[in-house]
Amino acid sequence: MSVITARHIGFAGIEEGSLGNKTWADPGASRAEKRDAKRRAVLMAGARLFNDQGYEQTSLEDIAKALSITKRTIYYYVQSKEEILFGCQQLGLEFLGETLERCYDKRLPVLDRIRLLISRYCAWVCTDLGACAPLVREVSLSSDRRRELRAGRARLDHLLRDMxxxxxxxxxxxxxxxxxxxxxIFGALNWIPYWNRSDAPSAPDQIAEAYVMMITSGLVPGADCAQGH
Amino acid sequence: MSVITARHIGFAGIEEGSLGNKTWADPGASRAEKRDAKRRAVLMAGARLFNDQGYEQTSLEDIAKALSITKRTIYYYVQSKEEILFGCQQLGLEFLGETLERCYDKRLPVLDRIRLLISRYCAWVCTDLGACAPLVREVSLSSDRRRELRAGRARLDHLLRDMxxxxxxxxxxxxxxxxxxxxxIFGALNWIPYWNRSDAPSAPDQIAEAYVMMITSGLVPGADCAQGH
Incomplete structure (x- = not known):
């Protein structure tokens, strides 16, 4: 499986509606850049179908059809549905890359780092690519992929616990x-794709701000003050 | 589909390991009581398999096999996998019945009612029967069942919003x-079955207490006191 590196990912390119993204059409783009842009489009079309109709209910053929390409062509970019799910997770770690670096930097206030991780992770699960990991159950994956998915989740989980x-x-x-x-915290965030995939979704920033408020200050005003804090 | 009423449910009977429950074996139990106990055993075996290996990956035949009964026999209790999932949800509303009544009683302090709903819902999703609703995606269901599942969730959601x-x-x-x-709040709770189904699960009480603390008071001690609360 080819490895996606940061170089390949223009993050503007993983937002909604960017299937016909610039790199793909850009006559100046190299062959490798065009291939990566197309692979990303395959991941995005796959993620969208998994989210809308379910992972088990989606075939590689459905994904090819959504992109108006043949099943033979799709195999040039991915070998299986699992590779799409796993590719999305890799993109997630790339998306969070800078955030993770800042979270590991102990010179920054720890509460700021926690807030940053929550709001960036929230932004990620609000994209089609980011929604598919929480929406697809591990049991759908082979044991190798399951291990990799778990390792990615565990990394984030341990980072938050450490902070x-x-x-x-x-x-x-x-x-x-x-x-x-x-x-x-990750439960609240991972559940977002279960309720916020509607025609009028709440904005990621708005969700993140509300969640950060609850997580840091709680629902009860001045809960601690009587105890002399 | 037969409707499960509170009369039919001995709640001791929906805990782990109670497949061979008393009613089933009790020579004094009526035919209807025995049938209900067996139907509950079918729901429990189904829920356990959905949770362990996935809803799509489980057939009615698998469930019959787990109970050492024939597929023909299982049809005496349920008509479909969906009926099992839906039956579990009905049991959930029964399980929460007394809690819901107390939540609607405005004479009780609202924070106590919110705490109660969180800890009882937590206890429910920590059972096999309660875990299967969050673990099975709505897309797996027919549109009728999906509507019913959504209505049940919406009822709980609106109760919490109102409080x-x-x-x-x-x-x-x-x-x-x-x-x-x-x-x-429901996100944090619904995600519990995704991480707490291990050989050494955290106790529901312990989870509920920690979650209630975070939800009411937040992670930051005395966050409000400086603002004069």
């Missing part, structure tokens, strides 16, 4: 179970 | 968007 732990040490975050807190 | 709105009016809950808050 929560760090905040507990500095007193910026209350005593809590970082594993359960990370599960609640 | 949040009520708390905002009394000042017990800060100004927020009740729709987004309810989506974050």
């Amino acid at each position: 929560i732990r760090e905040g507990m040490e500095t007193g910026e975050i209350r005593e809590c179970d970082p594993r359960l807190m990370a599960s609640a | 949040i709105r009520e708390g905002m009016e009394t000042g017990e809950i800060r100004e927020c968007d009740p729709r987004l808050m309810a989506s974050a």
Whole structure:
């Protein structure tokens, strides 16, 4: 399977409606650039169908049809449905790349880093490509792919747990179970594609802001003040 | 489809490992009671297989085999896989029945009612029967069943939104968007079956307590106190 690197991904190009993106049509683009742009279009068409009609209910043929190409052509870009799902996850890690780097940088305030991870992850699961990982169950995948998907998730999960732990040490975050807190936060975020895929979706920024408020300050105003904080 | 009523459900009977439950074996049980107990066993075996290996990957034949009965026998209890999924959801509403009644009773403090709904819903999704609704995607269902599943979810969602709105009016809950808050809370809860189905699961009480803490008070101690709360 070919590996997608940051060089190949113009992130403007993974937004909605960019199937006919510039690179594809650009006469100045190299053959490799055009191939990567087309592969990305295949991932996007696949993700969209998985999200709309289900992973099991979608065949490579359906995806080819959605792109008006033959099944033979699609095999030039991907070998299987699983590769599409896995490719989307790789794009997700690329999308979050800069965010992850900043999250590992302990010179930045830990709460800022947590807020950043939440809002960027929220933006990602609100795209077609980002929605398909939470929407497709692991049981649909071969054990190899399942391991890779789990490893990607575990990496993010551990990053968030580590930041929560760090905040507990500095007193910026209350005593809590970082594993359960990370599960609640990623749970809230991973569930977004289950309810926000409508004709009038809530904007990712609006969702992220509301979620960050609840996660950091809670629903009850001044819950702690009586205890002398 | 037969309708399950509270009369038919001994809730001790829907916990793990209760497939050979008392009613089934009780020589004093009526024919109808025995049939209901067996139907519940069919739902439980179905839910367990959906959760472990996926809804699409499970046939009625697999469920019959897991119960050591014939496919012909299983049709005496359910007509389809969908009926199992839907039956589980009905059991969920029964399981939450008393909780829902208390949530509608405005004489009780609204925060207590919200806490109660969170911890009971958490207990439900931690059972095999309760896990299958969040784990099976709506796209797997016929449009009729999808509508019913959505209606059940919407009922819970609106109950929580209404309680949040009520708390905002009394000042017990800060100004927020009740729709987004309810989506974050149910998201965190619905995601539990995705990570807590292991050999050593976290206890529902422990999860609920941690989630309630985050949802009500947030991760940041005394976040509001500086603002004069």
